[in-house]
Amino acid sequence: MSEQSYEDFISTVSHELRTPLTSIRGFSQTMLSSWDKLDDESKKKFLKIIEEQSNRLISLVENMLSVTKLHAQHEKFVFxxxxxxxxxxxxxxxxxxxxxxxxxxxxxxxxxxxxxxxxxxxxxxxxxxxxxxxxxxxxxxxxxxxxxxxxxxxxxxxxxxxxxxxxxxxxxxxxxxxxxxxxxxxxxxxxxxxxxxxxxxxxxxxxxxxxxxxxxxxxxxxxxxxxxxxxxxxxxxxxxxxxxxx
Ligand SMILES: Nc1ncnc2c1ncn2[C@@H]1O[C@H](COP(=O)(O)OP(=O)(O)OP(=O)(O)O)[C@@H](O)[C@H]1O
Ligand SMILES: [Mg+2]
Incomplete structure (x- = not known):
C-alpha cells in the first residue's frame, strides 16, 4: 500500500471507529451521572443504543480483519x-x-x-x-x-x-x-x-x-x-x- 493510501485508510478507519465509540461513551456517561433521574424506559433506550453501537464496532473490526487477510497473499482458500x-x-x-x-x-x-x-x-x-x-x-x-x-x-x-x-x-x-x-x-x-x-x-x-x-x-x-x-x-x-x- 502506498504511503498516501495507507494514510487515507487509517484516517477513514479512525473516523469509522470514532463515531460508535463516541456514542457509547456519551450514553454511558449520561447513565452514570443521571442514574437516579432516569426512568426505566430511558435507561433501556440508552442501553439499546450502546448495544447497537457495540455490534457496529464488532462488525467493523471483523470486516477490517477480512480486508487485511485478503490483502495478505498467504490467505488460504480451501477449494x-x-x-x-x-x-x-x-x-x-x-x-x-x-x-x-x-x-x-x-x-x-x-x-x-x-x-x-x-x-x-x-x-x-x-x-x-x-x-x-x-x-x-x-x-x-x-x-x-x-x-x-x-x-x-x-x-x-x-x-x-x-x-x-x-x-x-x-x-x-x-x-x-x-x-x-x-x-x-x-x-x-x-x-x-x-x-x-x-x-x-x-x-x-x-x-x-x-x-x-x-x-x-x-x-x-x-x-x-x-x-x-x-x-x-x-x-x-x-x-x-x-x-x-x-
Ligand atoms: N441491495 C442493495 N440495494 C441498494 N443499495 C445497496 C445494496 N447493496 C449495497 N448497496 C449500497 O452499496 C453500499 C456498499 O455496500 P456494502 O455492503 O459494501 O457496505 P454496507 O452495507 O454499507 O456496510 P457493511 O460493510 O456493513 O456491509 C451500501 O452502503 C449501499 O449504499
Ligand atoms: Mg453490506
Whole structure:
C-alpha cells in the first residue's frame, strides 16, 4: 500500500471507529451521572443504543480483519465440492432472524447444485449479499435467492434480488470500492462500514467467479436490484485436467 493510501485508510478507519465509540461513551456517561433521574424506559433506550453501537464496532473490526487477510497473499482458500443449497438455507435462516418483517424466498432450477469453492468464503459472500438485500429494501418486501445453471453449464449462477431503494448505474462500480456507501433514504438509517461488497468481490474473484449488479425502477422510488454471482460448477474430471495443465 502506498504511503498516501495507507494514510487515507487509517484516517477513514479512525473516523469509522470514532463515531460508535463516541456514542457509547456519551450514553454511558449520561447513565452514570443521571442514574437516579432516569426512568426505566430511558435507561433501556440508552442501553439499546450502546448495544447497537457495540455490534457496529464488532462488525467493523471483523470486516477490517477480512480486508487485511485478503490483502495478505498467504490467505488460504480451501477449494472443495460445496453443495450450494444447504449454505443458502442456513444464510437465509440467519438473516431472517435479523429481519423478521421481510419475506424470503429460495428458488432452485437445478437439483443438488455443487460448485468448486471454499465453503466458509462462499457462505460469507452469500451472507453479505443477502444481508444487503434485506438492509436496503423495505419491510414486508421479498428477498429472493435464485440458483440456476448458466447457459453454457460451466457456471452456477446465484442471484440475490430485492425490492428496495436501488442503485443508480453510475454507482455500479463505486459500491465495490473500500468504504463506499451510497447516500439513499436507507443508508442514513441503517449502519454499515461500506466494506461488505469490497470483501465480497475480492473473495468471488479469488474463487474464479464473477459478480455483477443490475437495478431497475419498478415503481416510483422502488427498484428491483439484483446481484448475481457465478461460480465454476463442481466437475471433478474437468478440474483434474486443468490442475494437471497448471
Ligand atoms: N441491495 C442493495 N440495494 C441498494 N443499495 C445497496 C445494496 N447493496 C449495497 N448497496 C449500497 O452499496 C453500499 C456498499 O455496500 P456494502 O455492503 O459494501 O457496505 P454496507 O452495507 O454499507 O456496510 P457493511 O460493510 O456493513 O456491509 C451500501 O452502503 C449501499 O449504499
Ligand atoms: Mg453490506
Amino acid at each position: 472443495k465440492k460445496v453443495d450450494v443449497m444447504p449454505v443458502i438455507n442456513s444464510v437465509v435462516q440467519i438473516i431472517k432472524t435479523q429481519y423478521p418483517n421481510h419475506k424470503f424466498e429460495i428458488v432452485s432450477h437445478i437439483n443438488n447444485p455443487a460448485i468448486l469453492a471454499d465453503k466458509d468464503k462462499f457462505q460469507q459472500v452469500m451472507m453479505n449479499l443477502t444481508e444487503n438485500a434485506a438492509k436496503y429494501s423495505f419491510e414486508n418486501s421479498t428477498v429472493t435467492v435464485d440458483c440456476s445453471y448458466c447457459e453454457n453449464c460451466e457456471f452456477i449462477s446465484l442471484k440475490v434480488k430485492d425490492e428496495g431503494v436501488g442503485i443508480s448505474k453510475e454507482n455500479y462500480e463505486t459500491i465495490f470500492k473500500k468504504f463506499a456507501r451510497i447516500d439513499n433514504p436507507l443508508t442514513r438509517k441503517v449502519q454499515g462500514s461500506g466494506l461488505g461488497l469490497y470483501i465480497t468481490k475480492n473473495i468471488v474473484e479469488k474463487m474464479h467467479g464473477v459478480i455483477s449488479v443490475n437495478s431497475r425502477e419498478i415503481a416510483g422510488g422502488k427498484f428491483e436490484t439484483e446481484f448475481e454471482v457465478k461460480f465454476p460448477v463442481y466437475n471433478p474430471e474437468k478440474q483434474a485436467v486443468e490442475k494437471c495443465r497448471q
